Every structure is written in structure tokens, then in C-alpha cells.
Amino acid sequence: MAKLNLLLLAVLVACALGLVTSQHKARKLFSALEREHARARELDIDYGRLQLEASTWGLHSRVEKIATGALGMRPVDARRVRIVERDAGR
Amino acid sequence: MSAAAQGLVRLPVWRARFVLAALAAAFAVLAARSLYLQAMRTDFLQEKGDERYSRVLEVPATRGRILDRNGDALAVSTPVKSVWAIPGDVELSRAQRNKLAALLGLEPAELDRKLSDKSRDFVYLKRQISPDTAEAVTALGVKGIYEHPEYRRYYPGGEVTAHVVGFTGVDDAGQEGVELAHQATLGGKPGSRRVIKDRLGHIVEDVESIRAAQDGTDLQLSIDSKIQSIAYSALKAAVEANRAKAGGIVVLDARSGEILALANVPSFNPNNRARLNGAQLRNRVVTDLFEPGSTLKPFTIALALETGRIGPSTLVPTAPGTLSIASYTIRDVHPAAALTVSQVLQKSSNVGAAKIALALPREAMWDLFRREGFGTAPEIGFPGATGGKLRPWKTWKPVEQATMAYGHGISVSLLQLARAYTVFARDGELVPLSLVKTGATPGGEKVLSSQTAREVRAMLELAVQPGGTGPRARIMGWRVAGKTGTAHKLENGAYATDKYLASFVGLAPASAPRLVVAVMIDEPAGRNNYYGGTVAAPVFAQVMQGALRLLGVPHDAPLEPIDPAEGDEAREST
Numbered sequence: 001m002a003k004l005n006l007l008l009l010a011v012l013v014a015c016a017l018g019l020v021t022s023q024h025k026a027r028k029l030f031s032a033l034e035r036e037h038a039r040a041r042e043l044d045i046d047y048g049r050l051q052l053e054a055s056t057w058g059l060h061s062r063v064e065k066i067a068t069g070a071l072g073m074r075p076v077d078a079r080r081v082r083i084v085e086r087d088a089g090r
Numbered sequence: 091m092s093a094a095a096q097g098l099v100r101l102p103v104w105r106a107r108f109v110l111a112a113l114a115a116a117f118a119v120l121a122a123r124s125l126y127l128q129a130m131r132t133d134f135l136q137e138k139g140d141e142r143y144s145r146v147l148e149v150p151a152t153r154g155r156i157l158d159r160n161g162d163a164l165a166v167s168t169p170v171k172s173v174w175a176i177p178g179d180v181e182l183s184r185a186q187r188n189k190l191a192a193l194l195g196l197e198p199a200e201l202d203r204k205l206s207d208k209s210r211d212f213v214y215l216k217r218q219i220s221p222d223t224a225e226a227v228t229a230l231g232v233k234g235i236y237e238h239p240e241y242r243r244y245y246p247g248g249e250v251t252a253h254v255v256g257f258t259g260v261d262d263a264g265q266e267g268v269e270l271a272h273q274a275t276l277g278g279k280p281g282s283r284r285v286i287k288d289r290l291g292h293i294v295e296d297v298e299s300i301r302a303a304q305d306g307t308d309l310q311l312s313i314d315s316k317i318q319s320i321a322y323s324a325l326k327a328a329v330e331a332n333r334a335k336a337g338g339i340v341v342l343d344a345r346s347g348e349i350l351a352l353a354n355v356p357s358f359n360p361n362n363r364a365r366l367n368g369a370q371l372r373n374r375v376v377t378d379l380f381e382p383g384s385t386l387k388p389f390t391i392a393l394a395l396e397t398g399r400i401g402p403s404t405l406v407p408t409a410p411g412t413l414s415i416a417s418y419t420i421r422d423v424h425p426a427a428a429l430t431v432s433q434v435l436q437k438s439s440n441v442g443a444a445k446i447a448l449a450l451p452r453e454a455m456w457d458l459f460r461r462e463g464f465g466t467a468p469e470i471g472f473p474g475a476t477g478g479k480l481r482p483w484k485t486w487k488p489v490e491q492a493t494m495a496y497g498h499g500i501s502v503s504l505l506q507l508a509r510a511y512t513v514f515a516r517d518g519e520l521v522p523l524s525l526v527k528t529g530a531t532p533g534g535e536k537v538l539s540s541q542t543a544r545e546v547r548a549m550l551e552l553a554v555q556p557g558g559t560g561p562r563a564r565i566m567g568w569r570v571a572g573k574t575g576t577a578h579k580l581e582n583g584a585y586a587t588d589k590y591l592a593s594f595v596g597l598a599p600a601s602a603p604r605l606v607v608a609v610m611i612d613e614p615a616g617r618n619n620y621y622g623g624t625v626a627a628p629v630f631a632q633v634m635q636g637a638l639r640l641l642g643v644p645h646d647a648p649l650e651p652i653d654p655a656e657g658d659e660a661r662e663s664t
Binding site: 030051052 | 152155162163164166167168169244246247250283295296297298299305315316319320323645649651
């Protein structure tokens, strides 16, 4: 009887330790997962911010202003346009 | 030996039993109590226990982005911080107070006022500040001041896309435009997680994720931000040049039914909505009704052609330039003895259109208008889309039938009008509209026969040639077809003599239509310059040319410069 009890006690202690370890592992993994989630969010936010920036820099009105102002560009005059037929040479 | 002799008192048996019973009862009470606590109140107690150390935190979800058809951002949420305080806990030195107020952009006095009520335990000091500023606030290290993350919506397109995209409120829920219409998919579902916190509120451990945060889905609109920009700036310039009250423009892809641009003037900056008025907020293209005037004539004529009784070259007597029905007189600005059906459209003759209409059954006219989509709101999933007014044909009097032929007595939105013109662009098919990028070529509803649609298209092409009412709508390199409209505005049930609504609806390239553009200018204030042909048509030309070039639509006309002043500006009265 005493032997059995001792055996059961040993099993119980082993189980308890196992539980503690797995709980610890689960929590560690969970926090790792959370960290990665947070990183994914951060990258997503960065992407959004960059998209916003790209849109702002690429605003049509801004491009037009720079093209006509700083670069001295202007719409092509009709007299200087030649239309090339794609199949003309064949 | 007796008990007495041994000095022992023989106690009555009942006393021992009593003590035993009392102890048993006490144990029973304890057992019952523990049963009660363990079995029946366990949830409550567990909860109370957890409250000491574990907290459920909300995990915010990001709102979906709104993109244009090329993937350029039109609305993006970025994280910001809100700073709040527990007034009772805050201890500020004078220097700290001034520094904090400066960081938050508040007057020191205002900061004091916010912190004055010590009984409250939550006061927002400033919402939605940049993360950098929030960091500086934290660096001050003041007790009792906290911050929490929030999202703020940015609209890089600003006033250009304001009416289409709409905006969200401070709580990140859509309030106008697409933001409101697609709230269900754009808005994310915040999640929650359980953490263990120590006495100071630091997170010691993540316990579990109760519900993962679900970010909103991105939405790609059919809007092309470049065309939108061209449309908005051309419209704005025209409204300013003509000192008009307002204006609207819409660009449709005739093939897919997608709305490539939709702009209104006056507009507003959705990033800074401090001073907004109703006029700025109104999305006139979608929600405002107006009497379209002559831009409706092509439909009357199409119906007449459809009956087969007349052809494009049938003569319609229009002498003497007026037509009296009951007590009402319809007038032409340029009286002519007789005009062909083509010329009625080209010269925009009211008398001609009225006479053609009076030969048609009321029911057929009503039916065509209805099938063109007038009277029912277009299904574009946009808040406030209006259906317009189309009265049942049985209530039409002859004079009303005549005036409806040239677009009076019926009211439509600019979007409906533009959509109706897709029948001329698609050989008789009315296309369903979409504000979301589809990339598909939906089948339309057949409203007119292909032959009729082509004949009317040819007439519309004549209307923008010199001798028509809209030569200023011509553009270099592409053939254009379209119709001008100049309607008296309806005010308090009567037509105002000095208030006009100039419009132009057209399509291009006429050989294989790709785009439909509709322009409306409300109350142009120019003296003798309030016609659709002089006010709205130039906007049409500018936008159409820019859009065709951007889309790389092949030319169907020689590249010869067009003199906009060429040709007699035929004026019209509706």
C-alpha cells in the first residue's frame, strides 16, 4: 500500500511539474506571438504612412505645378504631334 | 469501586452528545458555506479574484484604407495618441504646467480648468496628437497623466476627393460619402486580450487572447485620382471664373459603368473640418435635383426615331418660333421656319422638340424616361442618392408633355443624367453604375435600338460642330458628341428669370465611345454668359481631353488645333 502511495506521489509531482512547464511554455509562446502581431501591425502602420506620403507627394496638382514651374514643361502642341500607325510598316 | 469514590462525577450522557452535535452542526455549516462558495458563487468570486491582477485590454483594429483604381491612397488611418489625466493624481510644478500646455497646444489656463475638478477620474487633455508629441509628454514624467492610442484618418486627396470619400468622426466611424456607405466592411472589429498587471499597471504577462482584432478591409474605388484632379480643378476654375454658386461634374466609363471622377464645388478639406457649412458638404452630383433643360432633348428625339414615323432629316415646322399651348408659350431663341429633326437638336429648338413630343403618346415618353433611370435612385450604394421626380404619365397635361420634351417639369440628378447618356455611348444599352472598381464590362439594359442610338449620337456630334450650340466642347484629336443645356432655375414654384443652370453632357470618342462626362454649373453670374455652351462646354472639353489622354484612348480625329471661338455660339433658352 505504501509503495503504491509513493508511486502515485511521484507521478503526481511529475504531472505538476509538467503542468508548470507547459504553462510557462504556452505563455512564452503567446507573448512571442503577441510580439510578432505587434510587429506586423507596426509594419502595416508604416506601410499606411508611406502610402499616405506617396499619395501626398504624388498629388496631381503638385506634379503639375512642378512640371510647369520648376521644370518648364508644357502640354504638347498639336502641330508637333505625329501619330504612328502600329501596322503601317508591315 | 464507585464513581463517586474515585472522585469522578458522572456527567449526564446528553452533554457529550450535545457537544458532539454542536461540533457536527458547526462542521455542517462550514461545509454548506464552502459548498455555497465553491459551487454556487464560484464565478463571481473567481471574477473578483481575477480583478485584483488580471485586466482585459481592448486591442484596436485599423480601419481599412480607401484606394483609387490605381492603388493610390485616398484615405488612410494612422495611429495617434490621446492624452488623458486623473485630475486628483496630477501634481504639476509651474514650469511643468507651462511645458505641458505648450506641448498639447493649450492655454495654461485651459489646462488648469480641465484639471480643476478633482472628483473626476478621467479627463481628456487632448485627443489625437502625433505620437512624437505624446512621447514628449510622457518624458515630462508627470504623475496621473496617461495616454492611449487612437486612430486618425488622413485624406491625402483633400478637397479634390472630399465628396466621394467622405470622412469619419473622431470615433473612427464613417459620417459621409463612401466612408459611411461602406462602414460595415471598412470598420474593423476591435479585439480584446487578458493580461496580468502589477500594482503599478505594468503588464506582467499576457494570459490569453479573448478575441483577435479584425482589421477593416481595404476598399478600391472606381475613381481615378488623376482624372478626378483634372475634373475638380477645371470645375473649380469655371465656377470661379463665372462667379457661379456651385458646380458638379461626373466622368463615367461607358464600357464598365464605373465612375472615374465625381467632383463638386464648393468643396471642403476633410483633414480640417473646423468650419464647415452645409453648402460645402453637399454632394450635388448625387443628391441634388435640377431640371435638366435641353440635355433631355436627345431622349425625346430618340423616342420619336424609335417609332419610325420620323427620321433624322424629317422636317419639323417651327415657325414662327413660338408655340402656344393653353396659356403657356414656348419660345425659341433663334426662330426658324422649319428645321430637320437633326437641326432641332443641333440648334436646340424648344418648339421643335415640343412638337415632336406632342406627336408621341404620353405613356411611351414616360416609359422611356423611366427606363432611362429617371425617377429611381441609381444603385451605387451612396448615401443620399436621389431618384428625381418623374410624375406618372396619367397626370401629364399637354403643355407639360411639351415642356418635358426639353427637360422642364422633370428633375434629375447629374449622375442620373450622365448615366442616361450611356445609352448613346453603348448603342442603346443603359449601364449600371459602380463606385467600386469592378474591371468588368457589365451587360446593360437595352433601352433603345442600336440604330436609334447611333443616329442620335450622330446628331449630338453635329450639335458640337460650328452651327450647333456647343462648339466649345470640341477637343483636338477626338470626335465629341454632346448636348448643351441652359435651364431657368425653379424657385418657389416659378422659373426665376435671371437665374440659370448651365449644363453639358457629352461623350467621346464618337466613333467608339469610351467616356461620358456631365458638367453642371449652378447660377453662373456672367452677363449674357450663362449658357451651357459657353459656361459648361469648355469644362467638358478640358476634362474630356485630359481623361482621354490619361487613359490612352486612340485618336479618331486629325490632330488639328481647334479654334474655340470658331462658329456662331448658337444660344438657347433651355
